[in-house]
Amino acid sequence: MILEQEIQQTKFSSMKQKATLNIMFTAGWLKCNQTRLFKAHGISGEQYNVLRILRGQKGNPIGVNGIQERMLEKNSNASRLIDKLKEKNLVERAGCISDRRSVEIFITEAGQTLLQQLDDVILDQEKKLIRLSDEEADQLNNLLDKLRSYN
Amino acid sequence: MILEQEIQQTKFSSMKQKATLNIMFTAGWLKCNQTRLFKAHGISGEQYNVLRILRGQKGNPIGVNGIQERMLEKNSNASRLIDKLKEKNLVERAGCISDRRSVEIFITEAGQTLLQQLDDVILDQEKKLIRLSDEEADQLNNLLDKLRSYN
DNA sequence: TTACAATTAATGTATATACATATGTTTGCA
DNA sequence: TGCAAACATATGTATATACATTAATTGTAA
16 A cells, blocks of 8 residues: 555655655554564564674674664663563673673573574565565665765 | 664665665654654654644544554554643544544644644754655655555 | 444553663763 | 763653553444
8 A cells, every 4th residue: 555545644745754754654564563573472673673783793792882872763772671681581791891881781592592583584574574676675775875864 | 874884784684674674773763853853842753643633634523543543653542642632732532422432533723733833843854854855755655655565 | 122243442561762860980181 | 199071871750652451332133
């Protein structure tokens, strides 16, 4: 369905306004679809995001701040998300010796295992959900990058 | 900045995965920028969204369900958002006579005034924020619509 | 007409976002 | 050295999202 039908709005003040709504609507749609998958595995979308960031570190230490910077939602609260993940034994905290303000976070074996289980499921869902060719997806990526090209 | 720099991730499992992250990241970025504007006027982004839907009705009655359907975030909670708007006298509720389960929601004069104040500010911000030509914005809209073209 | 499913909205609970503030630690510079 | 500013993280509060459940009303089929 085109955006007009989805949100039942026929006119937009500008092409940019329509693009704004379209991006937000599509993001909500994607998130909604993914949430169900994550939930089935006992974590939330943002918790998954944190786990992926930690895996991407390949064992290199990263602090709460570093995680926050890499997150999709900049205003999320890494500190509390890490708490939740620790309760489930998916991550570990370790005080940093060289800077005692900082806390280093690592993904546990259990965390790695969970991510591995999710990898295929997520890719599969994305493949089904996103009705674009690789070429079109690439175009879309370029347009989004350009959209945000503040200086 | 391109997505890779923004979220400091260099490799993606697929073009579609990258597009997913890019859409979510860009939506978060747009939302974050708009939130500040709304806050300055005492409402939240989703409250603004509800007000816009009501204005779009041009006086035609719409129930809580109808609003929910038109919202960008399908899992939001229109009932409670309307509560908040009512507290600020931006909307009114009226019991529906033909169906006593239903409640009809209308935007008040104060709500209209607030929207009018916000209209220009929002458009202006979008104009500054979104670094695309109208043609590119149109392309983006088409790609997003196609992306979601489930049957 | 009654019984039951469908609907409409409200509410309850857990989690997340948005933003301000607090606490402890480090750094830079007078 | 001493002290203010900057920094890293945690916490507090209000709002929103995600989803299940409740309560009232309506539609419908036996």
